Amino acid sequence: MSDARAVDKVQRQRVLRDLLATRALQSQADVVDALAAEGIACNQATVSRDLDDLKAVKVRGVDGSQSYRVRADLVDSGWADVEATIRQFVVDITASGNLVVLRTPPACAHPVASAIDLGGVDGAIATIAGDDTVLVVAAEGLAGADLAQRIRAHLGH
Missing domain, CATH: 1.10.10.10 (Winged helix-like DNA-binding domain superfamily/Winged helix DNA-binding domain)
Structure with a gap:
């Protein structure tokens, strides 16, 4: 010291x-x-x-x-942190309406939600994390399928 x-x-x-x-x-x-x-x-x-x-x-x-x-x-690290986190934890991406549902192994949803919230994913206005599921809300006028495609395009899914 x-x-x-x-x-x-x-x-x-x-x-x-x-x-x-x-x-x-x-x-x-x-x-x-x-x-x-x-x-x-x-x-x-x-x-x-x-x-x-x-x-x-x-x-x-x-x-x-x-x-x-x-x-x-x-936020400055942007997609790099989001990409690494999603590649590590997300096992499935689906969309419905203006929502995207990300599935993870048990106890892994919170790091994914935090990465999306702090990473400034374009078109994502909020996340809600459970134990193994993250619900991502798309901005007004953006379909969940389009947001899911943006996530997949940036992440190689």
């Missing part, structure tokens, strides 16, 4: 953003500890404000654990 050093808010948030991009920090206490390991002393209230400022969200990883990520970093 480094000696604590004085840093301003911008420097602290820069270090925090780097930590969130490279480590699975699951709680604000984990974030406080990680910053302390970088020589930056702060309390939970400061971390809470910094996470809000950075627009950090908790996302579920492929192993089911949740950790903080900066939403902009997830």
